[in-house]
Amino acid sequence: MKKFAAKTARAIPVILLADTSGSMSVDGKIDALNNALRDMVKTFANEGRLKAEIQLAVITFGGDRAEVHLPLTAAHKIENVSDLPATGRTPMGGAFDLVTTLVEDREQIPSRAYKPVLILVSDGHPTDRWEEAFNRLCSSERASKATRMAMAIGNDADTSLLQDFINDLETPVFQAHEARDIIRFFRAVSMSVTARSQSTTPNQPVLPVYDDVPDDDVLDLDF
Amino acid sequence: MAWFHHAASVCGPGHIQDGLPNQDAVLIRRWRYSWLVVVSDGMGSRPRAKEGAYHACRAAVEAVRQCSFGCSDKTLIEMLYRCWLQRLGTVLPNDAVATVLIAWGHVDGRIRLLQLGDGAVLYPLGTGYAELASEGNRFSNETTGLGISRRYSDWQCHQLVITEPGQGVALMTDGISDDLEQLEAFVPWLITQLHHKGQRYSRRWLCRALGAWPTPGHSDDKTLALIYRM
Numbered sequence: 360m361k362k363f364a365a366k367t368a369r370a371i372p373v374i375l376l377a378d379t380s381g382s383m384s385v386d387g388k389i390d391a392l393n394n395a396l397r398d399m400v401k402t403f404a405n406e407g408r409l410k411a412e413i414q415l416a417v418i419t420f421g422g423d424r425a426e427v428h429l430p431l432t433a434a435h436k437i438e439n440v441s442d443l444p445a446t447g448r449t450p451m452g453g454a455f456d457l458v459t460t461l462v463e464d465r466e467q468i469p470s471r472a473y474k475p476v477l478i479l480v481s482d483g484h485p486t487d488r489w490e491e492a493f494n495r496l497c498s499s500e501r502a503s504k505a506t507r508m509a510m511a512i513g514n515d516a517d518t519s520l521l522q523d524f525i526n527d528l529e530t531p532v533f534q535a536h537e538a539r540d541i542i543r544f545f546r547a548v549s550m551s552v553t554a555r556s557q558s559t560t561p562n563q564p565v566l567p568v569y570d571d572v573p574d575d576d577v578l579d580l581d582f
Numbered sequence: 583m584a585w586f587h588h589a590a591s592v593c594g595p596g597h598i599q600d601g602l603p604n605q606d607a608v609l610i611r612r613w614r615y616s617w618l619v620v621v622s623d624g625m626g627s628r629p630r631a632k633e634g635a636y637h638a639c640r641a642a643v644e645a646v647r648q649c650s651f652g653c654s655d656k657t658l659i660e661m662l663y664r665c666w667l668q669r670l671g672t673v674l675p676n677d678a679v680a681t682v683l684i685a686w687g688h689v690d691g692r693i694r695l696l697q698l699g700d701g702a703v704l705y706p707l708g709t710g711y712a713e714l715a716s717e718g719n720r721f722s723n724e725t726t727g728l729g730i731s732r733r734y735s736d737w738q739c740h741q742l743v744i745t746e747p748g749q750g751v752a753l754m755t756d757g758i759s760d761d762l763e764q765l766e767a768f769v770p771w772l773i774t775q776l777h778h779k780g781q782r783y784s785r786r787w788l789c790r791a792l793g794a795w796p797t798p799g800h801s802d803d804k805t806l807a808l809i810y811r812m
Contacts (some may be wrong), residue, residue, distance in 0.1 A: 360791040363768050365761040368799030369722050474721045500719035537733040565585040 368412045370472040371556055372431060373403070374461065375504075376454045377443055378481035378512070379421030384445035385544050388482060388512055391538035392444045395545035402549040403434030410494070411473060411556040416461065418454050422446050425453030434516070451481065451520075453490030455496045462502035475505040478548060479524050480541075482512035493523070510535055510544045530567060583747055585617060585689070588776045589807040590788030594757055596801025597626070605631045606755050606805035607680075609788035617687045618646055621809045623701055623755040625727055626802075627680040633670070634678030637751045638728055641665035641683050649687055654741040655696065655755040665726050679729035683753040685809060691745050697738040700725040702759035704752045705742055722760055748773060751809025757802030758792070773810050 375396070383389040396417070403413040410449040415437065421444065429440055462468055462475055496502050505529045510533040533544045544580040547567035600647035605624035611617065624631025645662035670678055681699025695714050697703050703714035715738040726736055736774070744750070752769045753763075764770060765767035776784045792804040 360794075361796050363762055363764055363771070364795055365763055365797045368797065369760070410801065412799075462666060469721050470720055473723070502722070504719075504724070 361406055365471065368410060370372050370414045370433075370468070371411045371473055371552060372414045372416070372462075372468050372475040374416045374418065374431070374458055374475060374477050376451075376458060376479045377417060377419050377428070377476065378449060378451070378483065379419040380449040380483055380486075381421070381446050382449075382483050383421070383512075386513075387538055388541070389443060389445040391541040392480065395542045396440060396443070398542070399545050399549045400434060400440055401438050402546075402553065404437060406434070406553045410514045413552060413556050417443075418456040418457050418461075419443055420450045422448065423450065424460045425450050425457050427457060427461075427550070429547055431461065448486040449481070449483050450487040451485035452487040452492035455492035459492070459496045459499050462505060463499055468501075475502075476548075476552060477502075477505045477507045478509070479509040479521060480512065480544075481509075481521065482515040482516050484515075485520070489520075493520075508548060509533070510541070512524060512541065583588075583811050585687070585809060586777065587612070587613070587617070587619065587807070588772075588779075588781070588784040588788060589619075589805075590785050590792060591805035592658060592789050592792045592803065594801050594803040597803060599801075601616045602626070603632055604803045605635055606757070606803040606808050607632075607635035607639045608805050609643065610807060610809070611643055613812045614653065615689050616646070617657045617689075617809065618643060619685040619687075619753055619765075619809050621701065621749070621753040621805050621807050623699070623725075623727075623757075623803070623805070625725065627682075628677050628729075630673050630678040631680065633673060634666075634675075634680035634727075634729060637666055637669040637678070638680045638682045639808040641669055642682065644669075646686055651686070651692070651694070652702075655694075655737070656734055658694075659696065659734060659737055659739075660696075663728065675729035679727045681727040681755070683755075685751045685753060685807075687744075687751075687765055691743045691811065693742050693744060693751060695738075695742070695751065698725040698731055698736055699732065700756040700759070702752075702754050702756075702762070703738075704754075704765060704769050705740065705744075706744065706746075706749045706751075706769075711769050713765060714740055723756075725756070725781045730781045735767055744811050747812050748794060748810065753807045755803060757800065757804040758795075758806055760802075761795070761797040761800060769808070769810075772808055773812075776808065777810075777812060 416431040551567040624635035644665040745803035
């Protein structure tokens with residue numbers, strides 16, 4: 360029977376949609392995001408793969424277009440994630456299209472995978488025609504089933520859009536007012552995903568718990 | 583040519599860990615001119631899932647006894663559903679949700695296949711094997727079943743004739759099918775492995791193989807039934 364059984368655990372795909380527009384370069388936001396992302400990769404990579412394999416992809420939207428910064432990869436195989444740059448406009452709609460294409464691709468995310476987790480992080484308003492792309496995401500057969508979480512960074516974020524993005528009322532949009540909040544959010548999401556990966560029912564979302572970051576872990580950033 | 587069958591069901595490590603029973607069920611009935619194979623998977627999140635799966639198998643027997651082999655798919659499905667609801671009695675259908683996979687065969691080689699929910703029914707097609715229901719747009723552990731579905735279109739139905747020796751039909755719950763690769767070669771391989779084994783030994787062999795399922799992290803109950811002509 361061995362030759363007919365899959366050799367890897369079922370995957371939990373985690374896809375980060377990261378705002379890398381120019382405004383993210385202000386007040387150390389992009390640095391905090393890069394640090395938080397590195398921590399998240401480390402947490403996922405150290406997680407056992409006995410029950411489920413956590414996979415991570417990073418889609419950025421900044422400059423002229425959205426792009427895949429990190430293709431969907433098993434977390435334990437990620438050796439390095441290059442720093443996200445922060446420049447230009449906020450083509451969030453492009454990111455919605457890319458993530459829809461990714462989740463609908465059964466080669467990359469087969470049916471034996473658990474429901475993906477989409478995490479949207481933004482500090483501003485989209486500058487492209489995002490509405491149609493967002494509707495495509497919400498009405499697509501598979502992407503619409505993903506667990507969607509969001510973090511608004513600063514006061515200029517389009518919180519109403521982020522509110523529309525999330526689909527779990529028990530996990531409202533997380534509001535980050537300072538750099539340490541970005542780290543808190545990523546830690547909570549990391550713990551939530553790793554708890555799912557250890558659960559006997561990995562399709563059930565686990566509520567993130569936003570613990571305080573210890574003082575000695577706070578980055579010295581002004582925002 | 584004669585028909586041969588084998589079946590086994592094992593409790594998944596996830597259920598053992600949580601102190602839950604095996605919530606799959608399997609039933610094979612052979613009559614003079616026909617036979618029936620049913621596999622059902624009780625939805626783990628429901629409190630009466632085990633009963634739902636058990637009654638799904640028995641309801642299928644009752645349904646085929648009350649229908650002619652040539653009846654429409656819809657008639658058979660409605661009969662099965664009514665029998666299942668009746669057997670549940672005071673148990674709420676939503677508390678006993680269960681998938682149901684059926685192969686109903688005639689000794690002359692005609693077979694009717696029906697499936698509601700996840701799992702897989704593999705049947706011969708051309709020179710290989712095909713899956714009755716495609717994976718569709720679902721993710722792992724997403725399914726429908728008796729107790730949830732109220733639409734005929736949720737069912738997958740197919741009829742075929744098996745004329746060649748060595749051909750058969752395999753029914754399995756998602757604990758196996760979600761982690762199964764090389765579907766085309768699986769049934770012929772199973773037939774080769776099991777054909778010369780007696781019923782008791784083949785069940786032991788299957789239980790051992792399913793219990794030692796090698797996919798990391800597998801947790802579901804696993805149930806497999808095979809019927810073939812030789």
